[in-house]
Amino acid sequence: MNTTRNLKSVALAIAGVILFPSCSTTGNANPFHTLNDSHLPVKSVQHGQASWYSVKTNTGTRTASGQRLSNDAATAAHKTLPMGTKVRVINESNGKSEVVTITDRGPYIKGRIIDVTVGIAERLGFASRGIAPVRVEVLGKLNSTGN
Numbered sequence: 001m002n003t004t005r006n007l008k009s010v011a012l013a014i015a016g017v018i019l020f021p022s023c024s025t026t027g028n029a030n031p032f033h034t035l036n037d038s039h040l041p042v043k044s045v046q047h048g049q050a051s052w053y054s055v056k057t058n059t060g061t062r063t064a065s066g067q068r069l070s071n072d073a074a075t076a077a078h079k080t081l082p083m084g085t086k087v088r089v090i091n092e093s094n095g096k097s098e099v100v101t102i103t104d105r106g107p108y109i110k111g112r113i114i115d116v117t118v119g120i121a122e123r124l125g126f127a128s129r130g131i132a133p134v135r136v137e138v139l140g141k142l143n144s145t146g147n
Contacts, residue, residue, distance in 0.1 A: 040086065040139035048113035050089060050134040052121035053077065053106070063104035072119035077104035079113075081138065088137040089116060091124040098123055099139070 054071045055061055061069050065083040069075075076087065081102045090097040098120050107115040114136055118127055126132035 040141065042088075042137045043140040044138045046113050046136040046138070047092075048134065048136075049111050049131050050091075050114045050116055050121075050124075050126070050136075051107055051109070051112050051131045052118045052127060053115045054118040065103040067103050069104070069117070070119075071117055073103075073117055074098060074100045074120060075103040075117055076100040076120070077106035077115040078102045078136075079105060079107075086139040087114070088139060089114060089120070089124065090135045090137070091126060092133040092135055094125050096124050 055069055058069055063069050063075070063077070067075070076089065078085075078087070081087070083102055085102045086099055087102065088097050088099050098116075100116060100120055104115070107113075112131070114134065116124070121127040121132075124132065124134075
């Protein structure tokens, strides 16, 4: 009976080793956007300072688009870009990047061009500083030929 139980345990362990790596992501993957986001064409580029905001620092838990604000969401606030626009935010100090969706308005401090959620700021490596020099790439949609 013990031998059977041991064999079952070994079989489950092997299955786990085989299955779990195939379920994981690699590299600088962001679970909040699709893999296709990284291949979208760049329509325009902006340079400036990014800051972050959170449920605690926001005046409420709703964004200007009506969506609920989440500290870990891949969302951001921009003064003029249409709601739903996807942008790639690149921290120019360390090269880290994340694709986010515009769901809110702001920031309202001179020189700042985008407010990202605190979770995104952590992944971009500037949450502790509060601001970072960034490049914001406004992403377009792929046409029917995939270009």
